Amino acid sequence: MAAPKRAQPEAAVRANLPFIYREYSPEQLRQVLHKMYLIRRFEEGAEECYMRGLIHGTMHLSIGQEASAMGICMPLAEHDQITSTHRGHGHCIAKGAEVKKMFAEFFGKTTGYCKGRGGSMHIADVAKGNLGANGIVAGGIPIAVGAALSAKRMKTGKVVVSFFGDGANNEGAFHEALNMASVWKLPVIFVCENNGYGMSTSTERSTAVKNIAERAAAYSMPGVIVNGNIFSEVAEASHRAVERARAGEGPTLIESKTYRHRGHSKSDRNRYRTKEEIEDWMSNRDPITLFENELQEFGIIDREGVEAIREAVAREIAEGIQFAKDSPSPDVRDVENYVYTEPA
Amino acid sequence: MAAPKRAQPEAAVRANLPFIYREYSPEQLRQVLHKMYLIRRFEEGAEECYMRGLIHGTMHLSIGQEASAMGICMPLAEHDQITSTHRGHGHCIAKGAEVKKMFAEFFGKTTGYCKGRGGSMHIADVAKGNLGANGIVAGGIPIAVGAALSAKRMKTGKVVVSFFGDGANNEGAFHEALNMASVWKLPVIFVCENNGYGMSTSTERSTAVKNIAERAAAYSMPGVIVNGNIFSEVAEASHRAVERARAGEGPTLIESKTYRHRGHSKSDRNRYRTKEEIEDWMSNRDPITLFENELQEFGIIDREGVEAIREAVAREIAEGIQFAKDSPSPDVRDVENYVYTEPA
């Protein structure tokens, strides 16, 4: 996202407004809503294509987590970088990816971000700073620390965000990476999207601490808990962490509490959570509904504006899927391409 | 060590005495001093044998850390178990090993604890509950958790202690193991012997938290800091942790602050710490001197008693070395023995 331009209401009123209304223009906020819809519809589109047998493999949908992806990425500049997870479509879009190249990837086409080699679990957009989703839980965390080391050594001013889930916080890689980032005061932000479960295993059954943010103390870095379904809260925490990182003060751990509406992946019998729990999150805490209502309350958008966004998004998705369908498949003779760097 | 028998001074006086004088008999305490000397002299003896080319490989001496090993093991019953580290001679002796079989192992003899296959870095004494030193930093921590799982499932009442160093606390295995032990409330005690350095790297340069015990909070377990050079402090902390573990309340992390007098191993140029620092620990905080003086102050031992211990220990060491020298070497035709369990 571009550097924020400030809205300019009366100073007194402004001070009481939630963070985002002080920090971003109405146009920027409408764009955020647009992108949150884009993520949601992308996931739904991908799901439908999967059901219809157009996409193979498996996928992990981030429906319900859109405010978290958008809130974290909002304060980032284009050259800032992220590492993402198996549940990475939202992060990818939030960091600026084009949905048509994402669909093309899922369809295994040469026009996809990974030329059909990576698929959903490795979706990346290096030009926009997305160093890639990762099929290995917590695999991207030390990689993000390495990218932050590059930023510090090469003085690029870049900040790196590492997204990961609650399940990932019990991996050794989490521990080792956070420790090194803190010792070396690197410009990296650790974002734990706690959706309550690692696959079927609840944080209560897997994690010996109530809030994952409490683990930040073990690495002498700030640990911040936000409601991951409220865009403003997430964006504000991210903003502070980015400032801290850019100022050379080191890393932050943000725990963004959220929920995934869908099953873990396409093979989930959903036996570990109740219908009521899911229903509650969908009806009462949907991040898009919450944000849309708020924008309407603040007079930043009206029903027609929302409708226009929805239509634009629907078009973008339809076009993206068409692009993917129309794109060429890789030639099987190229099966060993990209294993090594081709001589120039 | 056998279950403690209580000394019986006047009740009022007793309440003000340091822990060990309330908990253990004078005879037991004299035995502790004996064992601390035994560890010290064992290390010196091993060092000398190494210098004289009688022992090959490398070794990591625990001189300076004797109170820590003894204090932790004092409240353990014989069937309780430990996992140890590359710096594991002291733990091995404290848990009840015979020095002659240790020397024999270092000499690579069939009479050694590992029949000459393991050497210093794998010294073990399974019969006495020592599941083994480990050449992999932090490698024994999850193994201890597994042993504690066995204890809990098989209801043996055993407690397991995992010794490791400050360097080990930055390994992923530490994190994963402590988390699981806490989630499952296992009877295990994590003992971090913080001697200030992992090889050449000080805790300041490697560890993003001031006291390693603070990391206990990340696993919702008690974190206790003790002066590892004061036997009574260590024994008291261990006693509480053992009680907690036996009561089914789960693990404890004890940070035992101590110092190694010698270099990391036999190839250390000692460039990372000052002569003054080493000198200070040797002269002013030597755990044996501190304990011996204290016992004398409390009238539990006199100079002659100390002298008798020293002589007995010297004899034991000399006999141990002789035993090792006189023992047979393995037959090279047996090189593939013990790889698999031999059919009965």
Added chain:
Amino acid sequence: MDAMVRELSYAQAIQEAMALAMEADERVFLMGEDIGVYGGAFQVTGDLVERFGAERVMDTPISELGGAGVAVGAAMTGMRPVFEFQFSDFATLAMEQIVNQAAKMRFMLGGEVSVPLVMRFPAGSGTGAAAQHSQSLEAWLGHVPGLKVIQPATPHDAKGMLLAAIEDPDPVMIFEHKLLYKMKGPVPEGHYTVPIGKAEIRREGRDLTIVATSIMVHKALEAAETLEAEGIDVEVVDLRTIRPMDKATIIESVKKTSRLLCVYEAVKTLGIGAEVSAMIAESEAFDYLDAPVVRLGGAETPIPYNPELEKATVPQVPDIIAAARGLVQGTR
């Protein structure tokens, strides 16, 4: 084949073995990620948690290294853990405990302990899960003394070899091809074991021996049908155990057929075929060879996501047919 024998899927056969072992021996328990109420990523544990409870069908946090270490520690102290990696690729996180601890503990301690540990590794490509979820790494563990490494190819063997593994005093690593989980086959009721270290001749033939592993056994059998029509009589040996390898069965077969093709899914270079070929060269069977040993293994690439590319990276039936034909007709 006994008509009374039921058909079970490979996954069901494994599940049955685990259930039998847990019933018979209370030291046996299962550990892994999402093996409890979820039933395992491939539904291998299924509903076992309902029968045996969460203490014996233990969900672990996502902590492969620590989890493996816990299993090692439990095995050293009297329990008999059966540890499931959700995908064999994640075992890369636990190689330390598998290779430095489980494999060497008995040796390092001079025989004072045993490590009766079973680890299960769902492996292989074909599910569109791309490079980090599709590897075949059995050759790594086959290179490690102290481990036993098996690759059952049928539901019958999956059950019998798993039961043998659980009863084995040493660490046994089981590579299960994910595409086999749904394959059905006859599985006897009750307890039986299939020995570790014995290959099995799946089809007798005179012209050519194909040594295949895991899913490639089935592809080889399919290829053999076609080849039979062409007059090429193929013997198919299911290797079953990677370590210790059943050299005798392969040698005998090669002495009979004089030709050997080794088919496996893993990357060709330094895969199991290399060992089979080198072993034959060193054996008495060498002098019986009418043609050099040929390997058909995976391409020298990570597994791609695109389904056509994915198929192209591993041997398929037509590849086997072509290689067999080439060998017999002497056109290599």
Added chain:
Amino acid sequence: MDAMVRELSYAQAIQEAMALAMEADERVFLMGEDIGVYGGAFQVTGDLVERFGAERVMDTPISELGGAGVAVGAAMTGMRPVFEFQFSDFATLAMEQIVNQAAKMRFMLGGEVSVPLVMRFPAGSGTGAAAQHSQSLEAWLGHVPGLKVIQPATPHDAKGMLLAAIEDPDPVMIFEHKLLYKMKGPVPEGHYTVPIGKAEIRREGRDLTIVATSIMVHKALEAAETLEAEGIDVEVVDLRTIRPMDKATIIESVKKTSRLLCVYEAVKTLGIGAEVSAMIAESEAFDYLDAPVVRLGGAETPIPYNPELEKATVPQVPDIIAAARGLVQGTR
């Protein structure tokens, strides 16, 4: 050999390569445990920290997995890390980052990134450090597409191949035998590279080819001297690169000598000798063989502590002589 060329130890040669690379390219930096003021467990980095500072000769915490991941991330984003494992055995903790990330990243991302990462693995037995500090695991990484894997045997090659590795756009893994560190040999001053993927004929001969790796090259040369006295003329090929293997050089040599012995320290089963043997069987050289290919590898056991046992687990000069003799005289 040029009389003006200095003699350096293998460790010094590596150090010099790292210094030259750091001088020439500010993106190059070193990471590892105790490589700074301690100078590295084997004194390979020595005093480089004094010349280049702690930012470019970075001590890491004892965190092999995380450290390797940091190196991967840094390599993907413009730096050129040279990562030292203190012992190759500890790489078992980092296989995830090496194999799932470094090796596959370029492929998974469709060529959008490169991972110019060098990792150094002090390997092998002979120091009395027992089972967890003495392994030879190069075959594992040789099985992994996306990696390049080298084993320089001389100070000259250690410097030249390391410089080539640092300049390579892809991840290069260097296995350095610990017993070589103190070995001296001629090393040219200044910058030069020795290409990755090229074997080197260390000694020409007519009767037998010995393909050896790392320290075994020197043992093979020593054996060749003795064999010469017996009238057996040995050609010694230093393999140098495990992946990609220089098949052509081996094939040419075998076509000339008609006999092949492969000597390596790693466990024999599924070690590099298996690949060399299988590769020759598949090559045109097969028809030139007068005897089957023989492997001489490590025993099927973890490395024992006792020094006599330790020696007995890996090939020694007399073993090589005996194997060579057997091959040439046809008594196998």
